[in-house]
Every structure is written in structure tokens, then in C-alpha cells.
Amino acid sequence: MTLNVLHADLGDPDADITSHDTYLGGFPHAAFARLREESPVAWIEEGDGSGFWAVTKHADVIEVSRDYNRFTAARGIRIEDMADDELVARRTLMEFDPPDHTRLRRLVQPGFTPKVVASYEEAFRRLARLVLDEVLALGEFDFVTEVARELPIRLLCRLLGVPESDSGRLVAWGDQMISNADPEYTPVIIDKVDTDEYRLLPFRSPAALEVFRYAEEMALERRANPKDDIVTTLLNAEPDGEPLTDLEFKNFFTLMMVAGNETTRHTISHGLIYLRNHPEQFEAWRSDPAAMSKEAAEEILRASGVTMHFRRTATEDTEIRGVPVAAGDKIVMWYTSANYDEDAFDDPFTFDLRREPNNHVTFGTGRHVCLGAALARLEVRVFFEEFLARVASYEVGEPDRLRSNFISGIKHLPVSVKLN
Numbered sequence: 001m002t003l004n005v006l007h008a009d010l011g012d013p014d015a016d017i018t019s020h021d022t023y024l025g026g027f028p029h030a031a032f033a034r035l036r037e038e039s040p041v042a043w044i045e046e047g048d049g050s051g052f053w054a055v056t057k058h059a060d061v062i063e064v065s066r067d068y069n070r071f072t073a074a075r076g077i078r079i080e081d082m083a084d085d086e087l088v089a090r091r092t093l094m095e096f097d098p099p100d101h102t103r104l105r106r107l108v109q110p111g112f113t114p115k116v117v118a119s120y121e122e123a124f125r126r127l128a129r130l131v132l133d134e135v136l137a138l139g140e141f142d143f144v145t146e147v148a149r150e151l152p153i154r155l156l157c158r159l160l161g162v163p164e165s166d167s168g169r170l171v172a173w174g175d176q177m178i179s180n181a182d183p184e185y186t187p188v189i190i191d192k193v194d195t196d197e198y199r200l201l202p203f204r205s206p207a208a209l210e211v212f213r214y215a216e217e218m219a220l221e222r223r224a225n226p227k228d229d230i231v232t233t234l235l236n237a238e239p240d241g242e243p244l245t246d247l248e249f250k251n252f253f254t255l256m257m258v259a260g261n262e263t264t265r266h267t268i269s270h271g272l273i274y275l276r277n278h279p280e281q282f283e284a285w286r287s288d289p290a291a292m293s294k295e296a297a298e299e300i301l302r303a304s305g306v307t308m309h310f311r312r313t314a315t316e317d318t319e320i321r322g323v324p325v326a327a328g329d330k331i332v333m334w335y336t337s338a339n340y341d342e343d344a345f346d347d348p349f350t351f352d353l354r355r356e357p358n359n360h361v362t363f364g365t366g367r368h369v370c371l372g373a374a375l376a377r378l379e380v381r382v383f384f385e386e387f388l389a390r391v392a393s394y395e396v397g398e399p400d401r402l403r404s405n406f407i408s409g410i411k412h413l414p415v416s417v418k419l420n
């Protein structure tokens with residue numbers, strides 16, 4: 001393996017990759033490097049007699065993602081198994097295969113084409129400037145709470161059509177749901193307390209009740225006053241000649257809210273750390289942002305790999321890389337591992353803002369490829385362009401990481417800046 005220049009600590013090669021605690025120390029790169037080398041399709045026991053196949057190589061992640069006939073999303077996309085009633089109650093676009101998936105995705109796809117997303121650039125740039133101009137003047141601050149947590153949600157509010165003044169509530173609910181293993185964000189810690197009474201709610205989280213109530217209010221409002229936004233689009237939609245049911249609408253709203261906010265913000269925080277640890281790359285980008293921004297944003301996305309995995313289920317007895325897999329087996333695709341696969345990237349542990357080609361799988365691939373990829377790319381690029389235009393140098397303190405085997409997140413990041 002190449003000398004580690006991207007991560008100071010590769011972690012324990014024998015780390016338990018299922019444990020939320022493992023990720024408090026960052027992504028366990030050494031453990032995944034070992035799996036890629038020794039057992040790229042590895043059976044991982046979960047302790048209760050069940051287990052899953054951990055797919056850790058780039059080529060295999062692509063194969064599993066693209067073959068929805070052999071590997072279905074309809075049995076769930078997270079490691080946790082769901083009973084049939086849970087699956088039905090919590091189903092979103094993500095838990096359908098074609099052709100149902102295609103019909104549902106078509107409802108929201110037009111709002112996320114590269115052309116439409118490009119039209120949001122000025123609005124996001126203004127938001128970034130507003131937030132940065134206010135906070136940079138402080139000199140020292142928590143980058144996550146003051147900047148990273150603020151930005152994506154504000155743009156998302158505009159897209160969804162919800163008032164920006166509600167962004168604080170939406171972020172807090174999103175944190176409680178997606179960060180359901182971290183005690184800072186929720187008292188209902190998924191692997192520590194009994195969440196059975198919430199089993200039919202997204203992320204088994206009571207916060208989903210509040211999001212559902214909020215979505216119901218939004219629906220009432222938009223039925224009376226339709227606008228050009230995602231909420232109105234969903235309410236008017238008739239994917240199968242019938243409108244979405246109340247529950248389908250609420251699950252869709254929740255998905256868009258969480259997926260569009262909880263991911264990009266962590267990418268920006270990781271990027272800030274990488275750039276601090278690579279001053280020569282920071283200087284190069286700062287001196288010529290126009291020439292480098294696109295590739296630089298891709299490299300930050302590759303290196304950070306914020307959604308670490310998604311799951312599929314085998315529909316038939318089959319093989320992955322020659323390893324026999326039985327019908328009904330759970331397959332977990334580790335995107336972050338694939339992004340560091342030595343067979344897919346030259347020197348994957350080198351942070352190279354000019355990396356080309358950069359075929360990372362941070363956004364997945366195949367039919368479920370991230371709907372918001374163009375938006376996330378724009379946000380990462382524009383945020384750093386505005387940051388680099390203002391900051392001459394900066395220091396970062398120790399990141400406080402999210403307890404999660406799903407999202408590679410940063411909860412707090414002390415930063416001090418020297419302005420141009």
C-alpha cells in the first residue's frame with residue numbers, strides 16, 4: 001500500500017467494521033485495505049447469527065450497484081434488516097427496483113439535471129458569501145455548527161419550497177434521524193435502547209414524527225398555494241395514474257430533506273481538514289481556482305466518501321468475484337473503501353486535487369446513483385471557491401467525529417483563520 005499521506009491514522013487492521021464506535025476514530029482504512037487484499041468479498045458476522053457480504057473493491061461495488069435483477073434494493077438499503085411491515089411503511093424511492101423505481105424517480109429528476117442545478121449557482125454563492133463574511137470575522141469558530149451545517153440546508157429549503165427560517169429545525173431533525181447512533185444528537189440511540197415503538201418510522205427515530213407533522217403542514221399550505229418547488233411537484237405527481245399516498249409523500253419529503261443536507265455538509269468539513277493538511281494543494285488551488293475547482297471538488301468527494309455504504313440483497317444464488325452468494329444474502333457495498341481501491345486509483349492515499357481520471361463511487365452508480373450529485377458537486381466547489389478567496393491560511397483543531405457506521409461525519413471542528 002502507498003505511504004499514507006491522506007490520513008494520519010489508518011486505524012486498526014482488525015477493527016470491527018460493523019461497530020458504530022469504530023468510526024469515532026475515522027474511517028478504518030487499514031481494516032478495509034486488509035479486506036480488499038485478503039478477502040474482497042468477505043462474510044462479516046453480525047453477532048446475532050446473521051451477517052452480510054462486505055464488498056470492498058471498486059469493480060465489485062459497480063457490478064452490484066448496476067445489476068438490480070441479481071441484487072435488489074427492495075429488501076432494504078441499510079445493514080439493519082427490516083420486517084415486511086417496516087419495509088412497506090418506510091419505503092422510499094431508494095427501496096424500489098425498476099420499473100417502479102424509474103416511475104418514482106422521474107417525478108423529481110427534472111429538478112436535478114445539471115442544467116437546472118447550474119441555475120442555483122448564484123443563489124448558493126450568495127449564501128456562502130453571507131455565511132462566510134459573518135463568521136470569518138470572528139477569527140475562531142466551530143466550522144461545522146457555524147458554516148458546514150448551515151449552508152446545504154438553506155439551499156435545500158429553497159428547492160423543497162420550505163421557509164428558510166425553518167432550516168434550524170430541519171437540520172436538528174435530520175441529525176436526530178440520520179445520526180441515530182450518536183448520543184449528542186439523539187437520546188434514542190439505535191444500538192443501545194429499544195426502538196421498537198418507532199420501528200415503522202424512518203431511521204426508527206421519533207424525530208420522524210415531527211418531520212411528518214411538518215410535511216403535512218407543508219402539504220396543506222402548498223395544496224392551497226402551489227408553487228414551483230419539490231413539495232408541489234410531489235403533491236401533483238401521479239406516478240401510476242394515482243397521486244402519492246399521504247405516507248409516500250411524507251417518506252419522500254423526509255428522504256429529500258435528509259439526503260440533501262446531511263451529506264454535503266460533512267464533505268465540506270472533511271475537505272477543510274484535507275486542505276489544511278496539504279498546504280501546497282491549498283496554495284495551488286487558491287492561486288488558480290478557475291483552473292482547478294472542478295477536479296479539486298471531485299478529489300474532496302472521493303477522499304471523504306461520506307455515505308460509507310448501502311446495501312442490496314441477492315435475488316438468486318450467484319457469485320461475486322468468484323465467491324458464492326446465496327439467494328437472500330445481504331450484500332453491503334462499501335463505497336468509501338472502493339474509493340481507495342489500489343486497482344482503481346493511482347496512489348489512492350495521496351490527496352491530489354488535480355487527479356484525473358477520478359472515477360470515485362461517492363455517489364454510487366447505476367439506477368440509484370445519487371439524485372443530488374450535481375447539486376452536491378456545485379456546493380462543494382462553490383463553497384471552497386468562496387473560502388479560498390477570503391482566507392490566507394488557517395488552522396484546524398481535533399475533529400469531533402460522528403458515531404456512525406453509515407455516515408462519515410464531523411460534528412465539531414474548531415478552526416482559526418487568517419484573512420487575506
Ligand code: HEM
Nearest residue numbers: 093094259260263264267310362363364368370371372376
Ligand atoms: C456529498 C453529498 C452526497 C453524497 C455523498 C450522496 C451519496 C449518495 C449515494 C451513495 C446514493 C446511492 C444510494 C444507493 O445506491 O442505494 C445516493 C442516492 C440519493 N441521493 Fe445522494 N448524496 C449526496 C448529496 C445529495 C443531495 C444534495 C441530494 C438532494 C438534494 C441527494 C439525494 C439523493 C436521493 C434522493 C437519492 C436516492 C436516489 C435513488 O434511489 O434513485 N443526495 N446519494
